[in-house]
Amino acid sequence: MTLTNEQIFGTLVLPYLNHAVRMYEASYASSGDIDAAMRFGCGYPAGPLAVIDELGAATVRDQLAARYAETGDHLHQPAELLEKLATEGRTFAEEGAGADGAAPALKLEIRKVGVVGTGTMASGIVQVFAQAGYDVVFVGRGQDKVDGVIAAVDKGLSKLVEKGKIDEDGKSDVLDRLTGSTEREALGDVDIVVEAIAEDLDIKTQLFKDLDRICRSGNEGRGAILATTTSSLPITRLGDATSRPESVIGMHFFNPATVMKLVEVVTTEATSADVDETVLALCANVGKVAVSCGDRAGFIVNCLLFPYLNDAVTLLESGAASMDEIDAAIKEQAGFPMGPFQLLDVVGNDVSLAIQQELYAEFKEPGFAPAALLEQKVAEGALGRKTGKGFHDYA
Secondary structure, three states, X not given: OOOOHHHHHHHHHHHHHHHHHHHHHOOOOOHHHHHHHHHHHHOOOOOHHHHHHHHOHHHHHHHHHHHHHHHOOHHHOOOHHHHHHHHHOOOHHHHOOOOOOOOOOOOOOXXXXXXXXXXXXXXXXHHXXXXXXXXXXXXXXXXXXXXXXXXXXXXXXXXXXXXOOOOHHHHHHHHHOEEEEOOHHHHOOOOEEEEOOOOOHHHHHHHHHHHHHHOOOOOOOOOOEEEEOOOOOOHHHHHHOOOOHHHEEEXXXXXXXXXXXXXXXXXXXXXXXXHHHHHHHXXXXXXXXEEEEEOOOOOOHHHHHHHHHHHHHHHHHHOOOOHHHHHHHHHHHHOOOOOHHHHHHHHOHXXXXXXXXXXXXXXXXXXXXXXXXXXXXXXXXXXXXXXXXXXXXOO
């Protein structure tokens, strides 16, 4: 039996909407930030809570209740807040009204920015800050890596010149703001360091110990801010490795950093309010949309996106719909820019599996257990576009 487009939407998108309600219900993030995260992080036409308002809380509640009766899966049981809004005939727009306060301000002065790393993400972050007018010092493990960042930024700026967005003088000005080094000591006088190295907790922890030694210190969050671009590792652990946990924060940029508008600003229990507000204001200064959340697996976007992708693989395994049918239904019914299997192949099945494993470990939800077919694809080395084959064949 092949499911209709509406049934595919109900199977995959309704639990995603329910997860978003529970995230808001737990006061993990504001309704505006949850919606902005999915719009700017995934290119969705509307955020999940806005979608519930559009469909009607009672409609979503009733459809989820029907799924829960069918599956018995706790993840399909309508969230308490959804039940409440449905009963009262209220919306998330009304629920979150008045939550947005004044625009954040730079509580700490930011003149010079440091970046550690030389990969695609680091190069993009270097360009973002330099284009916004900041002097940027970046550090790599060798001169060839440092030169690679300059080349990447040069190439990115040349594309902007071709499109008429900047002129040659503007390009030269940006490049003049860059200072590359192979020595971390070059970061001694920066106001904030953004770390964009390998997603390995031991390696990052050692780096943060070193940055704590090198970077300007100060009382009550007045030292240099130490930020990590991690998408999944516990930021609290990085803060604990330093003498300044109040100055440690997450700045999760999305790839490519020069194009994607979203930055998830992640605070730990120890992060000072001044550091948080300064980083939010800094994001606005460099043209990014910042959303606030706490230090737990997946933050906002990954926590909502990857269970939905995992559910799509489980649906494929069931034989109730083909890959092409699922991808087409989601694009048509939800208006998402890509179907789940197209997106899995772009993200990388190894990355998707690792994030799903982290979510499963953190939340202990049986429904978050990684789909067997996803594990199989990774075991076979079919990781997606980067290997020429994933769920689709790109050979």
